[in-house]
Amino acid sequence: MNALVEGIKNVFQFGRPRKPVIGEGMDLPGSAYNLTVFNSFLMMATGGGETDEVLRRAGINRVGLRPLMFDDEISQAMEQRFDTLLARGWTLTGKGTPSDSTTNEKDSADVGHELKKVFTDLVAGLHNAIGFGYSVVEIVYRSPHEKEPGDTLKFGLKNAVEIPFEFFDFKDGELWHRYPAWAPTDPRKFLHAVRKPSYRNPRGEALLSRLYWVWFFRTHGWQFWMKYLERCGVPFLVGKTQAADKIQAAQALYNAVQNAVIAIGPDDDVEALDFGRNPEIFTKFEEAIVRRIQKLILGQTLTSGIDGGSGNKALGEVHEKVTERKVDGDINMIRRPIQRVVDILCAMNNIERLEFNFNPSKQVNGEQAVRDVALKAAGIVVAFKPEYLQRSYGLRVSDFIAGDENTLPAGSTSGTGLNNSPKNAGDKQPSKDAGNKQPVK
Numbered sequence: 001m002n003a004l005v006e007g008i009k010n011v012f013q014f015g016r017p018r019k020p021v022i023g024e025g026m027d028l029p030g031s032a033y034n035l036t037v038f039n040s041f042l043m044m045a046t047g048g049g050e051t052d053e054v055l056r057r058a059g060i061n062r063v064g065l066r067p068l069m070f071d072d073e074i075s076q077a078m079e080q081r082f083d084t085l086l087a088r089g090w091t092l093t094g095k096g097t098p099s100d101s102t103t104n105e106k107d108s109a110d111v112g113h114e115l116k117k118v119f120t121d122l123v124a125g126l127h128n129a130i131g132f133g134y135s136v137v138e139i140v141y142r143s144p145h146e147k148e149p150g151d152t153l154k155f156g157l158k159n160a161v162e163i164p165f166e167f168f169d170f171k172d173g174e175l176w177h178r179y180p181a182w183a184p185t186d187p188r189k190f191l192h193a194v195r196k197p198s199y200r201n202p203r204g205e206a207l208l209s210r211l212y213w214v215w216f217f218r219t220h221g222w223q224f225w226m227k228y229l230e231r232c233g234v235p236f237l238v239g240k241t242q243a244a245d246k247i248q249a250a251q252a253l254y255n256a257v258q259n260a261v262i263a264i265g266p267d268d269d270v271e272a273l274d275f276g277r278n279p280e281i282f283t284k285f286e287e288a289i290v291r292r293i294q295k296l297i298l299g300q301t302l303t304s305g306i307d308g309g310s311g312n313k314a315l316g317e318v319h320e321k322v323t324e325r326k327v328d329g330d331i332n333m334i335r336r337p338i339q340r341v342v343d344i345l346c347a348m349n350n351i352e353r354l355e356f357n358f359n360p361s362k363q364v365n366g367e368q369a370v371r372d373v374a375l376k377a378a379g380i381v382v383a384f385k386p387e388y389l390q391r392s393y394g395l396r397v398s399d400f401i402a403g404d405e406n407t408l409p410a411g412s413t414s415g416t417g418l419n420n421s422p423k424n425a426g427d428k429q430p431s432k433d434a435g436n437k438q439p440v441k
Contacts (some may be wrong), residue, residue, distance in 0.1 A: 051201045052133070054209040062132050063166050065208040068215045069131065073290055074208075077297035082127050084327050086120070089359040092342065094352060107351045110152045114142075114345060115338075115356075118160035122191075122341070125162030126334040129193040133204030136163045136175065136192045139341060141348075155348040157341070168192070170202050188344055191337040210296055218289045225282050299326045324361045331358045368392060 050061045068074055092112050094104030118139070125137035142156035167179050168190075175185045175192050194204040241249040335358065342356045372392075375381040 051203055052206055052209050053201075054212060055206070058212055060212075061166075062203070062206055062209075065132060065206060065212065068208045068211060071215055071218070073218075073293050074211060074215065074297070077294055078131060081130070081297060081323070081326060081330070082124065084323060085127065085330055085358075086123065088327070088331070088361070090119075091357055091359060092354045093357070094354050104352075104354075107346075108354055110349075111342060111345050111351065111354055113150060114153060114156040115342065118157050121162070122160040122338065123334060125160060126191070126193040126337055127330065128162065128165075129195045129204060129333060130330060131206060131208040132165055133201070133206035133209075134165055134170075134192060134194040134197075136165050136168050136190055137161065137337070138163050138190055139188075153345070153349045155345070157345070163190070173202075187340070191340060193334050193337055195333055207296065211293060214289055214292050214296075218286070221282070221285055221289070298323050328361075 050056050052062070055061060055064070069078070092108040092115075094108060122137055122139075125135055127135075129135040138161050140158040140161070142151070142158045144154045146158070147156075167177065168175055168185065169178050170176065171184075175187075175190060177183045177185055195207070196205040197203070198205070335356065339356045342354055345351070346353050372381070372384065376384075
């Protein structure tokens with residue numbers, strides 16, 4: 001008995017292992033490198049029905065969400081979110097030594113030329129993962145004998161085409177073909193984006209599924225309103241007649257509704273029924289539905305339903321910041337597959353790896369800028385590092401010439417690259433003489 005107690009003490013102490021379970025020289029089993037429970041659940045979930053709870057309760061699958069994209073309000077909100085993302089612009093940067101900066105710029109320009117050909121279609125296809133949970137894009141590469149004017153790389157890109165996502169599914173966290181045969185996809189050929197994949201929903205969170213019932217009630221509400229106007233927009237006539245031929249009297253009333261004129265005898269009576277038409281009811285219903293759509297897609301909150309007033313400008317700025325945060329989430333989702341395309345281009349053409357990034361938001365916090373100036377003027381801060389300037393103000397090292405080279409981290413002066421911001425064409429570059437007079441502010 002004492003031996004048993006002593007053995008327990010050697011293993012546990014206050015509910016914790018006394019010695020490390022895995023020591024030096026101990027090998028882990030193969031299953032330790034895989035989440036076996038997740039893989040089993042993934043096979044069960046993807047091999048069966050829909051994993052989205054809202055869609056499962058509605059009795060449809062993700063393909064059934066496509067009609068929502070034809071709704072004018074939903075389509076406009078999704079397009080606005082996509083246009084905000086494209087307006088950010090993008091850059092390709094290298095990480096070589098200062099002597100390689102010219103080479104990095106040339107490689108960035110060459111790869112950027114190829115990426116520009118397919119960039120809009122590539123981003124549009126990957127961006128659809130927001131609505132449907134996941135999306136798949138097929139890349140078509142250019143061979144050396146298919147060069148066009150302006151092409152400098154040996155291998156390049158021809159186009160990017162979005163493929164119906166229902167042709168694909170997931171196994172062990174990887175993308176697989178469902179048709180014509182169940183087989184893994186080539187990651188160099190097929191790119192995919194998944195929005196917030198989880199244990200219970202490996203296909204990703206479909207934003208349109210959250211709008212399904214909103215779209216359902218809006219569509220049927222318009223249908224009901226049209227029927228209401230058809231029936232109640234024209235007076236409903238009730239006639240009383242002493243004539244034996246009631247069909248003739250009914251036809252006369254029908255003609256009266258169409259032509260607004262009727263002749264009756266002294267013994268006849270016609271009454272127009274009023275159903276109390278109130279168009280404000282439908283207007284309030286439509287406004288409530290539209291606010292829900294904008295709030296979910298654009299993140300619009302405070303500005304919903306507010307017209308006029310002194311607080312509109314402030315509320316609009318809040319809404320713009322919320323939308324920018326939505327775009328930042330979209331960037332985190334689609335940047336990785338775009339980086340894969342860049343990596344493939346660099347590998348095929350024997351170019352050092354370039355890093356793809358979307359430009360940060362151009363919004364500047366005025367209070368933060370005033371604070372930074374005050375800190376610099378008071379001598380509390382000698383200079384700001386480029387990382388801080390990029391994070392806070394969207395400035396890259398290639399956008400300015402530092403007066404104090406000691407404030408720049410090692411190798412940062414060579415991190416120049418192709419800038420594809422839509423608004424940078426007219427930017428004025430500071431002169432070298434002006435940059436040597438003072439440190440970075």
